Amino acid sequence: MIWSLHYWPRTWIQVGCLAFLIVALGMPLAIVLLKRFGAIDPVGANKIHRVPIVRGGGIMIYLAFAAAVLWPGYRSYEFQGILIGSFICLVVGAIDDLRGGLPAIWKLVALFIVTLVLSRYGVQLKLFSWYPLDFACTMLWLVGVTSAFNGLDNMDGLASGTASIVASMFLAISVQSFFLAGTETPLSWFGMLSAGLIGANLGFLLYNFGPAKVFMGDSGSFFLGFTLAALGVMGEWTTNRVIACTIPVLILGVPIFDFAYIILVRVWRGETRTLRDVIEHCGTDHLSHRLVWMGFSQRKAVLFIYLISFALGITGVLLHNSTSNADSVLALLQGAAIVLIIIALMAAVQRRHFDEVRRAAEALTSDPAPNNSAETSRKGTP
Numbered sequence: 228m229i230w231s232l233h234y235w236p237r238t239w240i241q242v243g244c245l246a247f248l249i250v251a252l253g254m255p256l257a258i259v260l261l262k263r264f265g266a267i268d269p270v271g272a273n274k275i276h277r278v279p280i281v282r283g284g285g286i287m288i289y290l291a292f293a294a295a296v297l298w299p300g301y302r303s304y305e306f307q308g309i310l311i312g313s314f315i316c317l318v319v320g321a322i323d324d325l326r327g328g329l330p331a332i333w334k335l336v337a338l339f340i341v342t343l344v345l346s347r348y349g350v351q352l353k354l355f356s357w358y359p360l361d362f363a364c365t366m367l368w369l370v371g372v373t374s375a376f377n378g379l380d381n382m383d384g385l386a387s388g389t390a391s392i393v394a395s396m397f398l399a400i401s402v403q404s405f406f407l408a409g410t411e412t413p414l415s416w417f418g419m420l421s422a423g424l425i426g427a428n429l430g431f432l433l434y435n436f437g438p439a440k441v442f443m444g445d446s447g448s449f450f451l452g453f454t455l456a457a458l459g460v461m462g463e464w465t466t467n468r469v470i471a472c473t474i475p476v477l478i479l480g481v482p483i484f485d486f487a488y489i490i491l492v493r494v495w496r497g498e499t500r501t502l503r504d505v506i507e508h509c510g511t512d513h514l515s516h517r518l519v520w521m522g523f524s525q526r527k528a529v530l531f532i533y534l535i536s537f538a539l540g541i542t543g544v545l546l547h548n549s550t551s552n553a554d555s556v557l558a559l560l561q562g563a564a565i566v567l568i569i570i571a572l573m574a575a576v577q578r579r580h581f582d583e584v585r586r587a588a589e590a591l592t593s594d595p596a597p598n599n600s601a602e603t604s605r606k607g608t609p
Contacts, residue, residue: 235405235415239398242295242419243426249291250430257287258434258441266324268442275382275511275525280439283324285447288387288427289317292454296423301416305461308348309420312341313454316373320449334449338373341453342366350461354468369456372479375486376452377445382515383437385529387428389481389536390451394424396478396540397458400547417461424454437526455479470546470555477543477562481536484566485514488573514569517576539565 258281266283270276293310319337323329342365345351352365380386401418428451434440443451459475476483489512493499499508518528539562546558 235418236402238299239402239418239422242299243422245298246291246295246423246426247430248426249294250287250427251433253291254284254287254431254434254441257284261286261441264325266444268444275516275519276439280442282442282444283321283446284431284435284441285324285443285445285450286317286321288431288443288447289313289450291427291430292423295426296420299419301419303416304348305350306416306420308345308350309454309457309461311348312344312457313450315341315344316453317446317450320444320446323449324444324446329445335370338370338453339366342369345369345457345460350457352460354472365460368460369453371486372456372459372483373449373452375479375482376455377448378486378489378513379482379515380443380448381511381513382525382529383439384432384435384526385515385532386443386448386451387431387435388529388533390455391425391428391432392533392536392540393455393478394421394428394458396544397421398425399544403544403548417458420454420458424451437529452482467555470549473559473562474543474547477546478540480539480543480562480566481514481532481569484569485573488570489513492577512577514573517573520576535565535569 261281261283264283266281267279268274268276268282269279293314296306296310315337319329319334323334342362346362346365352361352368354364355361376386376390379389398418398421401412401414401421404412404414405418431443431447435443456479459479489510490499492512493508493510498510515525515528515532518531519525523531542558542562542565546555546562549555549558
């Protein structure tokens with residue numbers, strides 16, 4: 228027991244530090260190589276950066292993460308499944324970064340394949356005790372969280388910082404479970420994966436927190452979204468199925484609720500009409516963009532979202548630690564209140580923004596009588 232109590236805390240720290248150092252030291256070389264391969268994110272109408280930026284930094288995030296978590300030599304069955312699935316997602320995302328785009332249908336096919344991989348290695352939701360339904364729910368969760376995280380990667384430092392916060396909450400639960408049990412638990416290796424994600428993303432933030440020198444690209448957002456979603460499936464949260472489903476939803480609350488809200492609004496406004504439209508539509512109407520509409524700078528918007536993510540994550544940790552129904556209800560109410568604040572904020576900002584856009588459009592198409600009068604006065608009158 229003494230050896231175990233020293234081994235895992237030391238391993239978590241070493242894995243996190245190793246991942247951080249690999250990214251921090253290796254990213255300059257990665258940027259040079261990515262430029263040579265033409266992995267450049269151009270300026271566009273639906274993008275907020277004003278100069279082309281190198282993309283594909285997620286490749287280095289993955290390499291650092293994989294090297295760090297493989298270094299201790301731990302090889303559980305589920306662990307292998309998550310690493311294989313994350314590698315597949317990395318490859319798909321890297322192809323997207325290097326080619327300058329990949330049809331959304333291929334990403335859906337990839338997520339179906341990695342769901343099969345996870346299921347083969349025992350990583351699957353067990354809600355209904357019927358394999359086809361549990362498999363469908365697992366795939367829906369993976370697709371939803373991965374897509375949500377891909378959408379979250381829209382401002383410098385936002386996706387990596389949020390991933391670090393989410394992984395920190397997962398690690399906090401692993402640490403608590405370990406010390407409460409006084410020995411190794413199934414969540415010990417879960418904490419090791421979380422530590423690897425924390426270190427790799429913090430190292431990446433050195434180059435990505437505005438002004439960004441490199442973007443993670445789909446290679447990063449696709450791999451990170453999948454890995455965090457898989458950890459949400461794998462975590463042994465509690466025996467209560469409702470609470471067990473709620474904890475990872477709260478911890479991943481920012482990307483999930485941001486994504487769900489904008490999907491519903493886009494459908495309601497008629498911007499997306501088919502499933503393909505929903506998958507492929509890319510807009511500047513996420514929570515981060517709406518905060519900028521309010522007058523936040525990009526950096527302040529990112530920091531504000533960090534705060535929201537931290538608050539929801541803490542709520543998830545508190546829910547995991549609740550020892551009574553009353554504590555659980557209070558934690559759920561706290562999480563619901565934070566989510567309602569986010570939704571109300573997004574709705575209010577949207578209404579004000581579109582009102583401003585409408586007034587600007589009306590001003591451009593208004594009666595040009597003043598201009599005609601000015602022209603008449605310059606010509607003079609008899």
